[in-house]
Amino acid sequence: MENISIIGQTCCGCRACEQSCHKHAIAFKEDEEGFLQPHIDQDKCVNCGKCLKACPIHTVNVCHEEQKGYAAKTTSDADLKECSSGGLFYEMAKYVCGQNGVVCGCGVDDSLMPHHVIATTLEEARQLRGSKYVQSSMGNIYTQVKEYLDKGVIVLFTGGPCQVAGLKNYLTKGYDNLYCVDIICHGVPSRKLYATYLKWLSDKYGAISSVEFRSKKRHQWSLTLNVTSKNNGRIQEHLKIASLDPYYYNFLEGNTYRESCYACPYSQNNRPGDITIGDFWGIENTHPELFDIRGVSCALVNSDKGRQLWASVEPGLDATEVELSDIINYNGNLRLPTKRKPIRDVVYQALNENGFDAIPYELPLKSRVIDSLKNYIPNVWRYKIKTMLKRWRRTHS
Numbered sequence: 001m002e003n004i005s006i007i008g009q010t011c012c013g014c015r016a017c018e019q020s021c022h023k024h025a026i027a028f029k030e031d032e033e034g035f036l037q038p039h040i041d042q043d044k045c046v047n048c049g050k051c052l053k054a055c056p057i058h059t060v061n062v063c064h065e066e067q068k069g070y071a072a073k074t075t076s077d078a079d080l081k082e083c084s085s086g087g088l089f090y091e092m093a094k095y096v097c098g099q100n101g102v103v104c105g106c107g108v109d110d111s112l113m114p115h116h117v118i119a120t121t122l123e124e125a126r127q128l129r130g131s132k133y134v135q136s137s138m139g140n141i142y143t144q145v146k147e148y149l150d151k152g153v154i155v156l157f158t159g160g161p162c163q164v165a166g167l168k169n170y171l172t173k174g175y176d177n178l179y180c181v182d183i184i185c186h187g188v189p190s191r192k193l194y195a196t197y198l199k200w201l202s203d204k205y206g207a208i209s210s211v212e213f214r215s216k217k218r219h220q221w222s223l224t225l226n227v228t229s230k231n232n233g234r235i236q237e238h239l240k241i242a243s244l245d246p247y248y249y250n251f252l253e254g255n256t257y258r259e260s261c262y263a264c265p266y267s268q269n270n271r272p273g274d275i276t277i278g279d280f281w282g283i284e285n286t287h288p289e290l291f292d293i294r295g296v297s298c299a300l301v302n303s304d305k306g307r308q309l310w311a312s313v314e315p316g317l318d319a320t321e322v323e324l325s326d327i328i329n330y331n332g333n334l335r336l337p338t339k340r341k342p343i344r345d346v347v348y349q350a351l352n353e354n355g356f357d358a359i360p361y362e363l364p365l366k367s368r369v370i371d372s373l374k375n376y377i378p379n380v381w382r383y384k385i386k387t388m389l390k391r392w393r394r395t396h397s
């Protein structure tokens with residue numbers, strides 16, 4: 001029997017193998033790029049193969065039931081402001097907390113590094129809102145989730161598809177009290193790169209108290225970074241559209257991901273979660289009547305359990321069923337993994353040799369000028385101008 005060492009570069013770092021090993025023969029250590037990789041103690045390994053069954057890359061775990069697609073957003077204006085897209089995660093958290101359940105997802109610690117944690121109250125679940133564009137540390141979260149499940153507590157588990165599939169494989173059996181929600185994911189940078197970026201931000205702005213990748217402050221539903229600094233009691237917000245920040249730019253370009261992300265077996269429409277959530281990109285083209293500049297999510301309801309959860313949260317949502325193709329055609333990672341570009345070879349090498357400032361940042365001058373202007377013109381204005389121009393063209397053609 002083989003063990004997890006055969007996984008090599010395809011490891012997604014979820015740590016399901018480590019937690020499923022009863023011999024404690026697997027330990028995760030950071031590689032040169034700062035991604036956690038499994039190491040086997042061959043003296044302890046009995047080649048039972050449990051690690052490979054738990055591994056979501058070796059044992060792909062997706063639902064094959066009838067699937068439905070929705071455009072949806074929370075009916076709470078206040079909650080819509082605080083989430084990345086349409087606030088579906090928090091609506092589900094409200095429902096599960098209302099059933100005395102717990103919510104597992106990605107929060108940040110005091111040093112702003114992301115970790116999967118278990119929220120036992122809605123107040124704690126609020127802290128899990130917001131997309132953190134870096135790999136979340138899983139620690140021994142699957143073991144903790146299992147303890148709640150075995151006690152009969154309802155658990156809502158949210159994370160990237162590999163993390164959800166890792167949990168399902170680790171558990172080895174289905175639980176009626178578990179709801180799994182996977183987020184559409186285009187890849188994750190390393191924690192080392194992110195830690196270096198945080199240091200770079202603090203050298204620039206002073207002590208950093210929060211980093212929001214999906215701030216709705218100036219541009220509403222968009223890819224806008226908001227870094228908050230606090231110096232001598234003075235709080236300052238630094239808002240930038242993604243392309244103007246080297247970390248965010250390289251993230252969106254797909255230049256900094258874990259190697260496994262470029263061959264992700266979950267970049268498809270068959271998903272591991274009972275429900276899949278993401279941004280409803282392209283909705284202004286497919287369903288202009290449902291577009292909301294404050295944010296709209298897409299949801300794929302993938303299983304019977306997903307249908308139950310959806311029915312329970314629907315009263316708190318503005319939701320409309322749509323064709324699956326309307327979602328899939330505009331969300332590349334529901335079709336294929338992100339393409340690996342040659343520049344990926346040099347990013348981490350540059351980081352290791354010369355620090356964060358040395359990572360390539362190849363935004364052409366023209367785009368830099370245009371995007372700097374865009375940064376100060378709120379999306380709402382740009383949207384209004386576009387709509388007026390469209391109308392003007394229609395009446396004058």
Ligand SMILES: Cc1cc2nc3c(=O)[nH]c(=O)nc-3n(C[C@H](O)[C@H](O)[C@H](O)COP(=O)(O)OP(=O)(O)OC[C@H]3O[C@@H](n4cnc5c(N)ncnc54)[C@H](O)[C@@H]3O)c2cc1C
Pocket residue numbers: 082083084085086087088089090104105106107114128129130131132133134135136158159160183184185186187188277278279280281297331333
């Ligand atoms: C790395 C990453 C890549 C993404 N890529 C895409 C994409 O290509 N297309 C798309 O449509 N949507 C993508 N998303 C999802 C999108 O950004 C929103 O998270 C999603 O639409 C949910 O919105 P919401 O308003 O319900 O969530 P919010 O209320 O903002 O809640 C965020 C949810 O995401 C989880 N989460 C946050 N950060 C992480 C992380 N690092 N790892 C695991 N889970 C995390 C939280 O646990 C929570 O469940 C990505 C998210 C992440 C974190």
